[in-house]
Amino acid sequence: MANPNIVSVATINGVSLGWNLTNTLTTTLMTATAEYVIKINRIMCTNIHATDAANLNLYITKLNVTPAGVTDFDTSGDFYLAKVISVPANASLVVLDTPIYLMETDVLKGGSSASSTLDLLLSYEAIID
Numbered sequence: 001m002a003n004p005n006i007v008s009v010a011t012i013n014g015v016s017l018g019w020n021l022t023n024t025l026t027t028t029l030m031t032a033t034a035e036y037v038i039k040i041n042r043i044m045c046t047n048i049h050a051t052d053a054a055n056l057n058l059y060i061t062k063l064n065v066t067p068a069g070v071t072d073f074d075t076s077g078d079f080y081l082a083k084v085i086s087v088p089a090n091a092s093l094v095v096l097d098t099p100i101y102l103m104e105t106d107v108l109k110g111g112s113s114a115s116s117t118l119d120l121l122l123s124y125e126a127i128i129d
Contacts, residue, residue, distance in 0.1 A: 012125050020118075021112040026111065031107045036128050040100050040123075044093070044095065055086055056085045058080070059108075060107065061077070
């Protein structure tokens with residue numbers, strides 16, 4: 001598996017993606033593809049319902065990755081960014097505003113306790129060396 005050298009890159013593309021979340025809490029939202037590292041800069045969640053709150057679940061599934069420069073780590077599993085976080089009606093929540101990286105094959109998954117209630121907006125950079 002590649003872990004691109006982000007000091008010497010060929011391309012960095014800025015991207016924003018959005019989802020209207022379903023009530024399937026394990027929905028695959030994005031997968032880091034081969035040869036890329038994804039730098040997630042910000043994740044916002046907005047409740048678009050006028051009266052009802054909804055809960056957000058958002059996590060990363062890692063698949064047997066060997067990171068550089070560390071020992072004693074979990075190589076695979078689900079790691080939560082948000083677990084059953086209530087987002088009030090007509091309100092927004094900053095889920096992440098400090099960058100994190102997805103290595104190739106990492107999968108961002110999540111969902112809402114109620115369909116068509118939460119919108120998720122994600123800003124990231126796709127980096128390839």
